[in-house]
Amino acid sequence: MRLSLFSSVNDLDPAPRRFLYFTAFNVISWQCIVGPAMVLFARAINMPASYVGFLISFMPLSSLIVAVTMPLIVFFGPKRMLFFAWMSRNLAVCSVFILPWAVRNWGERAGWYVLGGSVLAFCILRAMGSGCWLPWLHEVVPANQRGSYFSAESAITQVINVGIILGQGLLLHFDPGVRSYLMIYAVGISAGLFSLIWMSRVPGGEAVPDMPTVWSSFAAYGKPLRDGNYLKFLAISSLSFSAMSWLGSSMVLYLRDAMGINDNIIMVYIAAASMAVLLTIRHWGRFADEAGSARAMSKTLFAHSLGALACLAAAPTSPIAIYLLVPALVGMTMYGAAFAMSANRAVLNLTCEQGRIGYTNLWTLATALAMGLTPIAVGLVIEAGGLWGFRICFLIAGVAGLVFAVGCRYFVIEDPAEARPPVLNALANPGLPLRMVGRVIWISLGLHDSARVNGSSRPHVDGPATPPESGAPPTGTPSPGDSCTHRASA
Numbered sequence: 001m002r003l004s005l006f007s008s009v010n011d012l013d014p015a016p017r018r019f020l021y022f023t024a025f026n027v028i029s030w031q032c033i034v035g036p037a038m039v040l041f042a043r044a045i046n047m048p049a050s051y052v053g054f055l056i057s058f059m060p061l062s063s064l065i066v067a068v069t070m071p072l073i074v075f076f077g078p079k080r081m082l083f084f085a086w087m088s089r090n091l092a093v094c095s096v097f098i099l100p101w102a103v104r105n106w107g108e109r110a111g112w113y114v115l116g117g118s119v120l121a122f123c124i125l126r127a128m129g130s131g132c133w134l135p136w137l138h139e140v141v142p143a144n145q146r147g148s149y150f151s152a153e154s155a156i157t158q159v160i161n162v163g164i165i166l167g168q169g170l171l172l173h174f175d176p177g178v179r180s181y182l183m184i185y186a187v188g189i190s191a192g193l194f195s196l197i198w199m200s201r202v203p204g205g206e207a208v209p210d211m212p213t214v215w216s217s218f219a220a221y222g223k224p225l226r227d228g229n230y231l232k233f234l235a236i237s238s239l240s241f242s243a244m245s246w247l248g249s250s251m252v253l254y255l256r257d258a259m260g261i262n263d264n265i266i267m268v269y270i271a272a273a274s275m276a277v278l279l280t281i282r283h284w285g286r287f288a289d290e291a292g293s294a295r296a297m298s299k300t301l302f303a304h305s306l307g308a309l310a311c312l313a314a315a316p317t318s319p320i321a322i323y324l325l326v327p328a329l330v331g332m333t334m335y336g337a338a339f340a341m342s343a344n345r346a347v348l349n350l351t352c353e354q355g356r357i358g359y360t361n362l363w364t365l366a367t368a369l370a371m372g373l374t375p376i377a378v379g380l381v382i383e384a385g386g387l388w389g390f391r392i393c394f395l396i397a398g399v400a401g402l403v404f405a406v407g408c409r410y411f412v413i414e415d416p417a418e419a420r421p422p423v424l425n426a427l428a429n430p431g432l433p434l435r436m437v438g439r440v441i442w443i444s445l446g447l448h449d450s451a452r453v454n455g456s457s458r459p460h461v462d463g464p465a466t467p468p469e470s471g472a473p474p475t476g477t478p479s480p481g482d483s484c485t486h487r488a489s490a
Helices: 004-010 015-036 034-043 050-066 070-076 079-104 106-141 143-174 178-199 214-225 227-259 263-291 293-311 319-349 357-387 387-411 425-429 432-444
Strands: none
Touching: 015 034, 015 079, 015 106, 015 143, 015 178, 015 319, 034 050, 034 106, 034 143, 034 178, 034 227, 034 263, 050 106, 050 227, 050 357, 070 079, 070 106, 070 357, 079 106, 079 178, 079 263, 106 319, 106 357, 143 178, 143 263, 143 319, 214 227, 227 263, 227 293, 227 319, 227 357, 227 387, 263 293, 263 319, 263 432, 293 319, 293 387, 293 432, 319 357, 357 387
């Protein structure tokens, strides 16, 4: 029997498969430069929690730059623009290597500024190309392979995460000092530069032959801004990402500062969480293809929220704290990845061919605000409230997540004909939470009907897709001039 990872990759056409290979090396770079090691590095040089919150926010908030990069993406094309941005970001972050020199000459605070400045430069230059990612994917990934693509991408990400994080943990076990963190950054920069080779082999992403005016390129925002269904999806998905960020931004700090767990042990826990994603993400990808993104987003956010609420009982002095926190960390990572996969699937299915850069840029802007402002608030709450600050973060993540889980079910509409039960009837059902828990576990274990068929229970998912380079639109993708009525594509 094939491993689900290789099965997912083999389900894809050559073009999206090449994009996955580029993504693999990009993940190594990401994990080493702005992953959990960045937070531990910041605390190792005694950066305050409020500063760490800003550090975490640099990545999403810098993505707001995509609002003004549309003319550049149209003129140069997603491929060239992304290549320039990814090359520049890896060169810019090399400034982190002057950190020991800055600390020796100007003290500890100078180290904070060097780390923050190098990460900020990395994030800004990355943001110059981040608006290219989804339009290029929309071009090269056929609509009937999007669930398979994002589940394969998540699986590859977690395989690499496990190896990288365990390696980082081993390195920090023997030498938890600044030198080890700089070695981690060196690996990330090298992998980022090597990823450019694979990026150059992905087809498509060319510039628009007849360059429109700057104004007409910005006018591409008009279509998604008039699309009420898409705006509802943007609102509920952004709020959901914010709710999850209240837990994600505070968990590593809680394990390190409140629980006093060593950095290398935290890395082992994170690696275990990544392994859980690897074992379950394909099941959730197939469930999303079978049942739709709305159901997948609702169920995964519900499970994520239960993990956040469980953290409320994990007081540092409690003998059972670690037995609650480690499963919560695993669940947070596992269901957060499944939610993100489902949301990315939804945004591509809801994107029209005409004006696709406007659609995907609005998605980037909305999620950037949600995921960028939340870590700042988390850092300020933790610094002001101490242990109670962490509890407030867990409570917000849990309660808000449960509310938005219901919202995802009713406001993410890929198929307007799909029937939805009345909200009040669903909320009044006392057995709903227990049934939801059972279904989440059932899907995660691969016992749902969608996981029993090779690819999906829908007959066309494993069938041949029209190659994007043939000139014909992929199956399920609106052709230019279509009315772009939103429906499930897979």
